[in-house]
Amino acid sequence: MTIADQIRQVRLNIEQYCANSGRTPEQVRLLAVSKTHPATAIQDAYESGITEFGESYLQEAINKIEACQKLNITWHFIGPLQSNKSRLVAEHFDWVQSVDSIKLLKRLNDQxxxxxxxxxxxxxxxxxAEPQKRGVTKEQLTELLDIANKMPHITLRGIMVIPPRRESYAEQMSQFKQVAKLYAQLQQRFPQIDTLSMGMSNDMQAAIENNSSMVRVGTGIFGARGTPNK
Structure with a gap:
């Protein structure tokens, strides 16, 4: 299947999952995770209507941003970010979904x-509480949201989660229900947030059926990942 074919199938799946849960497809944004894939693949996806792309490896991403600068693309940084590399992200990206410390938040704002x-x-x-993954704890979350909400060069949009990989739909649903409950609680305190970035190629259905507003799809669009060029 071509990238256009894959995108068509992903969109059909999103429509079906939204119908299952009484939602509309317009309530779910599709972020194409293009890390390790070449700029030509991004061009193909763009021509099929994708305008938002997610990258994790900074230098590789900047090369692709420069190669695609004539395209009207919204670039998301979604990978682990060391604070000493924050300036390049602040200068080149539109979104950062992987903020996990006050220090990083302040650097991105200032830069x-x-x-x-x-x-x-x-x-x-x-x-x-997966030790191998980045991210703040539930207890730390409100403080970061409060700080982000007051920064002049930052717009707080919401939260991003990468739950443990589970193969069964029932297990995926159990995890995503917990995230959806947390997000609903946060919206009571921060009514302006509008983004729950949750769900990838293998668990997109359960994520959408638990109110995800943005799914991050890589292999479902581009196929297997290549070798990262960090």
Whole structure:
């Protein structure tokens, strides 16, 4: 299947999962995770209507951003980010979904160029306390949201989660219900947030049926990952 075929199938799946849960497809944004894939693949996806792309490896991403600068693309940084590399992200990306510390939050705010729109931010939450994954704990989350909400060069959009990989739909649903409950609680305190970035190629159905507003799909669009060029 071509990238266009894959995108068509992913969109059909999103429509079906939304119908299952009484939602509309317009309530779910499709983020194409293009890390390890070449700029030509991004061009193909763009021509099939994808305008938002997620990258995790900074230098590789910047090369692709420059190669695709004539395209009207919204770029999301979704990978682990060391604070000493924050300036390049603040200068080149529209969104950062992997903010997990006050230090990183402040650096991104201070390093955002004044001629650009505010950086759109999601706080990454490690709700299931996986030691190998980045993200703040549930207890730390409110403090970061409070700080992000007051920064002049940042717009707080919501949270991003990567739950433990589960193969069964029932297990996926159990995890995502916990995230959806947390997000609903956060919306009571931060009514302006509108983004629950949750769900990937293998668990997209359970995520959408638990109110995910953005799914991050890589292999479902581009096929197997290549070798990262960090």
């Amino acid at each position: 955002r160029p004044g001629n650009l729109k505010p950086l759109q931010i999601c706080i990454q939450v490690n709700l299931f």
